[in-house]
Amino acid sequence: MRTQSTVDRRNLLKLAGGSLAALGLTAAGCGTGSGSGDGTVTIRYAWWGSDDRAKRINRTIALFEKKYPKIKVKTDFQPYADFWKKFNTQASGGNAPDVFQNAIGFLRKYDAKNVLLDLREQAEQGNLRLTGFRAGLETFGEVDGKLLGVPVGSNSMALVVDRTVFGKAGVNPKAGWTWDEYHAALATIRDTQGRAGDAGPYGIMYLYDLYLRQHGKAFFTTSGLGFTEADLTDWWTKAFQGVTSGIYADPKRTIQAKPKSAVTAELAACEFTWDNFTVRYASEGKSRYGLAPIPTTDGRKTGQYLGSLMLSGSRRTKHPEEVAQFIDFMVHDPEVGKIMGYDRGVPATTAQYEAYVPDDEVGKQIAAYEKQLVETRVLEPITPHPAGADVTEAAFLRLGEEMSLGTRPVAEAVKRFFTEAKTALSS
CATH class of the missing domain: 3.40.190.10 (Periplasmic binding protein-like II)
Known part of the structure; x- marks a missing residue:
């Protein structure tokens, strides 16, 4: 269930290993994120995609940092295969990004490796809303009772x-x-x-x-x-x-x-x-x-079924509350929906879906296609x-x-x- 545009799937799926030294990283096992003396914290956010996606996401981050001035976001994006190569190395060293783009095929894998943060506690504490999602997408990132990812968009x-x-x-x-x-x-x-x-x-x-x-x-x-x-x-x-x-x-x-x-x-x-x-x-x-x-x-x-890209957190993050707030903003804020459009699928939440109404022919077709799938009740559990x-x-x-x-x-x-x-x- 993936929105990686122009790179072919064969190359995307060559998930190769890499050394820490080759990537200029160290095996930091003490968790991710950082803080400063004035209470400002920095979280790391990583995703895969094109330059256009990166430009859109950077615009949304600027909005987030304006609303949450005490949270700074350090970004990293790669093409799909390079993303997972780097992520595998970081996760193995206990240094996964605080928050990152994810997909259904990786949830159980990285949960078994104790990489993923269970976001359920943050939702219960009010830092992450699980309401307002379209077509039952709020359960898309659930695995064995744990909430390991929150959808940002849907596709089929x-x-x-x-x-x-x-x-x-x-x-x-x-x-x-x-x-x-x-x-x-x-x-x-x-x-x-x-x-x-x-x-x-x-x-x-x-x-x-x-x-x-x-x-x-x-x-x-x-x-x-x-x-x-x-x-x-x-x-x-x-x-x-x-x-x-x-x-x-x-x-x-x-x-x-x-x-x-x-x-x-x-x-x-x-x-x-x-x-x-x-x-x-x-x-x-x-x-x-x-x-x-x-x-x-x-x-x-x-x-x-409706698939989705999602946002997940690192189990070793030092800032789970800020990670949850970041995810909440990215999936619910209407302005984010307007900026991202259908880049990662049709927006997962009603607020963003209603905020972005495509005016191009292709966007209208995508919206109509998914609306028809929902209305005709052909969708099944993933x-x-x-x-x-x-x-x-x-x-x-x-x-x-x-x-x-x-x-x-x-x-x-x-x-x-x-x-x-x-x-x-x-x-």
């Missing part, structure tokens, strides 16, 4: 389409369309527009999760995988057939086009991603882009993510790509995935 999987190509091909996806109809539409686009129908959905863990949920399963349980080797063999066999038939884009050309997407590079007419990523396509491509519904198995159940989910997702993406390129047969890719996932989820 969608199909981003090149509206011009779809229009010329006479394809008009509607809610409840089936996977058979989706594949038929891709073939029509291939045959009439000289372009692959889809970029290739076979390595997108979150999409496969929805497909499994439509069949009464899920990608993850609380402790492991929720599907079998036979399930994945079926998924990847059909995917490879899609590549060879041309309804999915040539993976070699897709890789060569990066950091552009296959859609904006005009190699495919659509691809599955998070709804708020649509902003990327509008700024990157030359066509008109929009959102289409997730295909279904039975015409009704989509398996969808699938649990056990510790090791991030490494498992990386393996799924990498092996799916190798399968699509033909460098690893389907049967071998499946076996390898289950081996790597077992190791990641049991470590």
Whole structure:
């Protein structure tokens, strides 16, 4: 559930280790944050994202420091992979940032490592409001009764389409369309527009999760995988057939086009991603882009849920109260909502959602898409993510790509995935 715009997911998920010396850090085990003689404290805030996100966040920090003059915020931002590389090193040394951007796939992992602050006590003390959230998002960061993260925005999987190509091909996806109809539409686009129908959905863990949920399963349980080797063999066999038939884009050309997407590079007419990523396509491509519904198995159940980026605190912070106040401000203040817009998803709280009303076509589409999901009651609880989910997702993406390129047969890719996932989820 992630809003990292222009960097491709393969590179994003190469979570490598690093040494403290290489990063110019020391293994400080005495907690984070600092204070001064006049009562002013400094907290460290880290996030991943683009330069544009950094500019927006810095504007919100200026507002926070104006309201809380005794709290100073030291910032650090990185691209996604670099963020987690640095964070892993800091967390291992007991020096994690006081507050940081987080995602569902990392909650159990870092909770098991005693890195995350349980924010429940701060909420009970009145330093963090858990009211005013949209669509039940206030529970999104709860794990085993602990509050390990607070949402800043929401998003859901969608199909981003090149509206011009779809229009010329006479394809008009509607809610409840089936996977058979989706594949038929891709073939029509291939045959009439000289372009692959889809970029290739076979390595997108979150999409496969929805497909499994439509069949009464899920990608993850609380402790492991929720599907079998036979399930994945079926998924990847059909995917490879899609590549060879041309309804999915040539993976070699897709890789060569990066950091552009296959859609904006005009190699495919659509691809599955998070709804708020649509902003990327509008700024990157030359066509008109929009959102289409997730295909279904039975015409009704989509398996969808609202995902979210969130803010978490360090268990070793010296300033839990100030961390809670900072998080509260960032998720509730209307001016913050206006500044951030849909950069991290549709604002999670009603106050920020109402404060920012998009006036651009893409923003309006994102808002309408999520409103439709809520009103039609298709949303379900999110699938649990056990510790090791991030490494498992990386393996799924990498092996799916190798399968699509033909460098690893389907049967071998499946076996390898289950081996790597077992190791990641049991470590």
